[in-house]
Amino acid sequence: MESLTDKLRGIQRSLQEEPPASRASTDRLSNRFLEQVRAADFGAILDALGVEVGSNGMAICPFHPDNDPSLSVDVDRGLYHCFGCEAGGDLIDFVERHRSLDFVEACRWIASVVGISET
Numbered sequence: 001m002e003s004l005t006d007k008l009r010g011i012q013r014s015l016q017e018e019p020p021a022s023r024a025s026t027d028r029l030s031n032r033f034l035e036q037v038r039a040a041d042f043g044a045i046l047d048a049l050g051v052e053v054g055s056n057g058m059a060i061c062p063f064h065p066d067n068d069p070s071l072s073v074d075v076d077r078g079l080y081h082c083f084g085c086e087a088g089g090d091l092i093d094f095v096e097r098h099r100s101l102d103f104v105e106a107c108r109w110i111a112s113v114v115g116i117s118e119t
Contacts, residue, residue, distance in 0.1 A: 004072055007081050007088065028104055033118050037107045040114045042075045042091045048113045049098055062098055063087045 002010075046053055051071075053059045058069035061082040070084035081088035087097065095106040111118060 004081065029107055029118070033111070033116070034107065036116045037092065037110050038078065038090070040091060040110050040116065042073070042078045042094075044114055045091055045095065045110060046073065046075075049095070051098075061085060061087070
């Protein structure tokens with residue numbers, strides 16, 4: 001069975017590979033802005049979305065019916081993985097999925113929550 005660390009490493013590798021089509025629209029966002037968004041406090045973003053993460057890094061997954069915490073969140077690395085529905089990715093993916101936004105919209109929403117200026 002694959003450990004949580006292995007799953008998170010796999011997610012990290014996949015995020016560093018060829019970006020999906022939704023990430024191709026980043027030409028409207030500066031690299032500096034994207035770096036700041038990616039470095040944003042995942043805990044603050046989760047708080048803004050109303051996702052409560054326990055001291056063990058587990059939460060109720062908002063992406064499927066869930067009674068027991070199945071969502072593992074690594075706030076320090078900015079990654080998440082759900083053992084129930086297999087959703088996983090970085091904080092931008094989380095916001096895209098949670099708020100039904102595209103990549104650019106999610107980046108701008110994160111920036112607005114944590115006070116990052118796009119200019």
